[in-house]
Amino acid sequence: METLRERKKRRTREALLRAALELFTTQGYERTTVDEIAEAVDVSQRTFFRYFAGKEEAAFAVQTMTEDRFLAAVRARPPHEAPMTALRQAFLEGWDAIREHVEEAVPVELYLRMYRTIGSTPALLAAHLRRSVAIEETMARVLAEREGVDVDSDPRPRLAVAVFGGVMRVTERQWSTGDDLSPEAIRALTASYLDQVGSALTGNWGGD
Amino acid sequence: METLRERKKRRTREALLRAALELFTTQGYERTTVDEIAEAVDVSQRTFFRYFAGKEEAAFAVQTMTEDRFLAAVRARPPHEAPMTALRQAFLEGWDAIREHVEEAVPVELYLRMYRTIGSTPALLAAHLRRSVAIEETMARVLAEREGVDVDSDPRPRLAVAVFGGVMRVTERQWSTGDDLSPEAIRALTASYLDQVGSALTGNWGGD
DNA sequence: AGGCTAGTGACAGCGACTGACAGTTGACAA
DNA sequence: TTGTCAACTGTCAGTCGCTGTCACTAGCCT
Secondary structure, eight states, rough: OOOOHHHHHHHHHHHHHHHHHHHHHOSSSTTTOOOHHHHHHHHHHHHHHHHHHHHHHHHHHHHHHHHHHHHHHHHHHHHTTOHHHHHHHHHHHHHHTHHHHHTTTOOOHHHHHHHHHHHHHHHHHHHHHHHHHHHHHHHHHHHHHHHOOOTTTTTTHHHHHHHHHHHHHHHHHHTTTOOOOOOOHHHHHHHHHHHHHHHHHOOOOOOO | OOOOOHHHHHHHHHHHHHHHHHHHHHHEEEEEOHHHHHHHHHHOOOHHHHOOOOOOHHHHHHHHHHHHHHHHHHSOOTTOOHHHHHHHHHHHHHHTTHHHHHHHTTTTHHHHHHHHHHHHHHHHHHHHHHHHHHHHHHHHHHHHHHHHHTTTTOHHHHHHHHHHHHHHHHHHHHHSSOOOOOHHHHHHHHHHHHHHHHHHHHHOOOOO
16 A cells, blocks of 8 residues: 555656656757756756656666566576577567556657667667666576576676677667657567578678 | 977877876776866866867777777778678787787877776766767678678678677676786687687577 | 967856755654 | 654755857967
């Protein structure tokens, strides 16, 4: 049971988050000031910083939720699965149920639009990549444990995860700059690109 | 022939760069203010910003030089080489002649120490990754042209480059957190990790 | 020698962020 | 119901990265 104080806090946080994403996606991240966000919700700037460590944290708040779900999905994969298969399936699963889980916080459409803003804002892109690296580190440890190898002496877990992450970045880029900004579209792209990694590495694409 | 004015400019720039890297690597990037750097060279803060677009640009100034050399090396590779081979060789070549080329600007040791600082400073790591992505985009276009495919319709150039970049990141991480911070060490690691990508992807490392 | 202009310093200002302090409001017990 | 405590908030002042402006100095060129 949620107390009144907790309800108020949650509402303030969600209002700030929604206002922030709305402003970021419409007028741009850099051109949006924290004062503006606070004003839109009618709280002081100081209060914004009590809910979010910074502007950046607000921009990635929803992403954090879905990333946590992805990590949980990887951990829940059957242990006999090959590493790359486990990652692939967990990722696809994540996008399957995305609508319901995001909608609890903000409209899904806002979440999807935010991806585009992240891709086109250098500061956010940089933060996104740094966050991806952190997630990959966690994934590497999970994979290493699944396979019973030591993540620090055996480079293969980190290599596998880095390759997977690389493909994901190419996928995201293609998706977020394209026309079809739907979960179904990124699912299809992901599957297709993962299938093509092998042939991309062997080279001689020209087929002369 | 260099005029007096040009000489003065170059000396100011180099002095600022050296002071910045020295401060970054010893007391940390975040704990170093631009005022401090300017003061160390005895110029105004405003002047610092006339030589570098920001604190970050100073931190990556030398890296930019070596990255340009790497890109040039890729372009100079024989056209019949397979894409991944070309990238691999260009990268190894870059580290071969690193000492002479860096030493023109700053002591090599400072350059190598800066790598460690980048790896351990979240803001710099994020910037480094964003810069890597930009380089990978250029590399993808170079490879696509070499192989005669269209970089926008065929995902393989970007996939190959993303995989290579992923392996490079794992390599850099291992190298910059290890004991042996020498060009020879990263050369050896690079070769070793590139050899292991294939087996990392096929999974079943446990050998149960 | 004298004009032109690149380079500089000094100053003011913006935006992200932080610390300190005081006021307000919900939670909980007497 | 009331009083106490803790949580939450607003206000204010200050730091730091970064930018625009303007006047001034010093190298360049005729």
